[in-house]
Amino acid sequence: MKRCKGFNLCPVDCRTGNALSLNYYEKTCPDVELIVTNAVKNAMMRDKTVPAALLRMHFHDCFIRVGVKTGCDASVLLNSKGGNKAEKDGPPNVSLHAFYVIDNAKKEVEASCPGVVSCADILALAARDAVVLSGGPAWDVPKGRKDGRTSKASETRQLPAPTFNISQLQQSFSQRGLSMDDLVALSGGHTLGFSHCSSFQNRIRNFNATHDIDPTMNPSFAASLRSVCPKNNGKNAGSPMDPSSTTFDNTYFKLILQGKTLFSSDQALLTSTVTKDLVSKFASSKDTFSKAFVKSMIKMSSITGGQEVRKDCRVVN
Template identity: 45%
Template sequence: MIVKLCFLVILVMTLTVKAQLKTGFYSTSCPTAESIVRSTVVSYFNNDPTIAPALLRLHFHDCFVQGCDGSILIAGFSAERNALTNLGLRGFEVIDNAKSQIEAICPGVVSCADILALAARDAVDLTDGPSWSVPTGRRDGRISLPSQASNLPSPLEPVSVHRQKFAAKGLDDHDLVTLLGAHTIGQTDCRFFSYRMYNFTPTGNADPSINQAFLSQLQVICPKNGNGLRKVALDKDTPAKFDASFFKNVRDGNGVLESDQRLWEDSATRRVVQNYGGIIRGLLGLRFDFEFPKSMIKLSSVDVKTGYDGEIRKVCSKFN
């Protein structure tokens, strides 16, 4: 707790975010907003801890498409959430619940985009990760289209493509690796990486970058022609705890997704992985806990709508 508070103070004093966003934006207009979001996330988390990585992923997908404007929350066949890359997203009901509670107290004040950003922070904190002050003041967007999601990073893409996509959002290699560290509490389906185990090469061999012992474990969980929807933790060691274990797995050839494991093969991203999962073990958790909030604040400030742009939705799943 003391370490987290120290990080909180440092971040508030040293980080520069988009000028229109500020910590405590609702301190006067809706002072209980953040506590309502927190209690709502806690309630869902207590019933289902896997909601934590779901909320974190939901926020990432929102920010990477048109900026952090809540566009991912809009329901409907022609909305962004129905893009192929978004079909596995979860946690919408958490945001809707928090929004309805806040609207009952402070109608038309707190944006859905801000609620999602706050919920993502709380999700990390609840899984023993760092906490931080979330700059707020975002407004909700008025556009949500499946076609807009085409720029989301894919686990099948090389680091070079991810680098370009992150750079287009003002995020560098350090942010790329740090934000992918969120996979320390995530899951994926067998179908998204089974090709690495059975037909990665023209002769049908496995991806040689997979640690052989780990390959055997994965093949038991995801047998050839088995259930492709079966869930697998992206961090084999501490899947429910937000820590630096993910980077040690990548270092040791135990990355599940190909895009995660390729971070070790690119010289620039490898240096960042080494910083988090390398030799100086005593500083691993401390370093990642300090850097992740900074990259999250950068991500959550991408192309935000503030001032008179956009709207403050009454219901997060539909435009006013």
């Protein structure tokens, strides 16, 4: 079996060792990419939060089941059934949304070429489209993933938490064959979206025995967050990830340098020389960040190892 570390232009399915391919559906479903793009575009016209939701959904899919190397297998899309609580109902995933976009794309794909395209590939394509349609870089997505049959809410503990420090982040990413460069580049996905107060409450109240507020946070920024996040943690209160939270750009890295990011894990990128240098590099050049992001996205989204092509993304065959 091939290892999942160090793949470059030929990513592999970790379970089978089969190489993913850019032209995997060339003969069997040539219109798949157009169908998925249209589904994402249509959803975006009604809801500007869709791109951030799809990108986050893809990350959360790929980071689960490390030990058995299934990764990006669309397990995040499965519904809970009977006594089994699925990933989407695990604590870090209850705020995931826009599953209907994948359902809509799958329905159209099935009408065009039934039983051919995996939900995992549709999600990987949708995440790429989410970035492109938000003003970010484009890339060719390697395809040929299969869908997994296992989804457990308990395994969402494997996701990197917003409270992680640099060593916890490094460990989490290295377990998936991802480097410190990948860690910083992929963290740039935080340029899109919105966070609830619960994910950064630790930084704005009762930070530690000495400080009420995280001293690495810009004081006026902290004050603005305290004003939108009530002490009793209003359920839907929160903040955009950055002021241009519907545009894929490099603002996130500029904000890290100003102490104006939401998560401890964002600010942690300044606590290692390697990651701090990359933050500065990406803050000064959107193009440099975009190239690094594409490379790391292809690497992350190629960790896969499912068993089937689901007819319905929410249930196993």
